[in-house]
Amino acid sequence: MESLKIKDMAIGLRYGRLLLIGVAILGAIGIIGVIQRLGWGHKWTNSGSYIPWGLWVVAYAYFVGISSGSFLLSSLLTYVFRIHVLKKIGVAPLITAIIALFLGLISIWFDLGHMERVYYVFTRPNFNSIMALIVWLYTAYFIFLILELYLALRVAASDTPKSPLSRLSNERALRILGVLASLGILLDIAISGGVGALFGTVSARPMWHNPLYPIFFILLAMISGGGVLMAVVAFLYPMLEEEREAVLKSIGRVVAAIMIFELLLEWAEFSIPMWYGVYGEEIKNMKLILFGPSWWVFWIIHLLIGFVVSLVLIFAGRKTWQWGLAGLLITLGFAASRYYNIVIPGLITPVLPGLEEAFVDHRLRHEYVPSISEWLVFIFLIAVGVFLIYIANLLLVHGKFVQINLKEETKQ
């Protein structure tokens, strides 16, 4: 603790109690949804057989995107593009990736009809199914992340006298970490692209059946993960103030660039089939996104708040909290709304017109708005995520593990 000056504590750590209270309130509200799911099955969900996937599948794609994206972005920037300042965020992407992966898997687990059979994916897998493939990849990725975190902490331990972890020489560690990082980049691409393929390979849904989907999802992963990283660095990660600014500036610019590129692809995705508007089932889905009852998800949340406002904050921002806020708007605004607008509208137009009227039931409808219970679970997962990230960062500072990145100041 001697090496740490209070100004280098992130705002979130300085006002930790406030943050914890907020998280506790969200968690307490959200847990109602979790209890409802565990105790009463799918009784309070609004999905049905014609729109089989709802908010929890959106949440799954979103969290897994954050997981793979945060690590992919930071590895690419650090090791491939050699932006050295990013080394300063040390284990932040790793922590984010592990926690987000955990949340993603919980949300898809909640969506299953038979939660107790989830292990069948390991005992009787069909590797032809993208779903089985990516579950296996998640497992590999999870093991990889834990290994990488362990090694990174051991490297950091060499600077921390009281660390319980045995030290690892910098040279050897960096070699191992370098090799692992390249493996990680491949895994990240496979996982985030894989979620895109999960939707993209479904020929029954014309809007999803788009060869660019894996690319969208890789970009989206980096955007959502980058946004979370910005928020974590701005609000939670213990580091020197000047470095914090430098890191935020560089991640912010890169994420902004990826967002612009993603938007360009979105333009192509929408304008090509819609231009003459003559043929293509997907036109219906796209019209729903742009002008349907939930038009504001695209125009207000995705474009205005997620894109325009966060871009202004990134380029005109002067304070760390402004970049942090931009990160939050990017991940919760730009990215989350895009995931939502992929999963739900992709399912919303009937595969055969008239199906809904042919047999009437509340589970056989082509309308979907997430139920309160579904939202509560989502809120709970967010609360758990923020809490875990907070605790992890607190451990880095107060725990005996490491006093990461503050060593320069000690030396000075």
Added chain:
Amino acid sequence: MGEGGEDYKKFSNKKRGVEGQQIGENGKKKKGQVIKREVLKKISSTVFASIVAPAILDEVVEASEGRNGVSIKLPELPPPQPNEDVLITMMRDLQKALQKPMEQRKWVMVIDLRKCVGCHACTISCIAENKLPPGVVYRPVIEEEIGKYPNVARRFLPRPCLQCENPPCVPVCPVNATWKRPDGIVVVDYKACIGCKYCISACPYGARTSDYGEYYSDGTPEKVQYEELPSYEYHYKWKRRKKRLLGIILYEQSPIGNVLKCHFCLHRIERGLLPQCVTTCIGRATFFGDANDPESLVSKLIAQPNVMRLKEELGTNPRVFYLM
């Protein structure tokens, strides 16, 4: 969970993909054998009489399936007559097909849209046969209105599972819980399905629905006994129950939580009975049989030029044909 006999074991056998092979009693693979009628015995069966529409069928014939010593009963049919009810003709076709090994049968359904009157009897009889809970439907009848009042015409399109030759719902399943049998029927193993609903997303015809564990009598003071009756899909006695403790669900028994779909009444056709929707179609608009038998009624029907299949462009190659 429920009970199942030898036939269910055969159904859920892991070697199911192996064409025409069955696991014999000694555990070794045997070539599928032809069903032989060994004993013809008259049994008056009120059960069959109530299920099978034509009263004439209240006589059943017991046949033995030489293979595993499992005996099945096939209804006895009257000798062929000109102008007989197509149901009898189709049952004869069906019994003929059952003489062959499974992989040599090719079950198809033909629906004559000109004859369908939109009565929804098939939808309802299917629900009764398979004890389908709320939100699960195997064969809705889509109604289409063409033109503007007063010049209006209506068209009805019953939509069972089309048992696609190239089913997009099968390869997506992460746990191999759904597959296409050699005779062409796409089945779901309720004991293996984890309920991920990926196959629902992948079916271009909306033919798969999920059991959300609801009852028609939910929210009413009385639980209707009918809803507790077991279903016999895939030759298994499925008891749809929830195990609760203080109102909290501990475990939901399959098929709750599973994805369900039309299976051409597999449990009936392998007993020599037509699918329930065919039997109950008041317009005689639905036909069923073996397309590998050139003499069968369905073979003749699908050879006509006015045949249409849904979404041909997807390459799913459905085994349900519509006559226009």
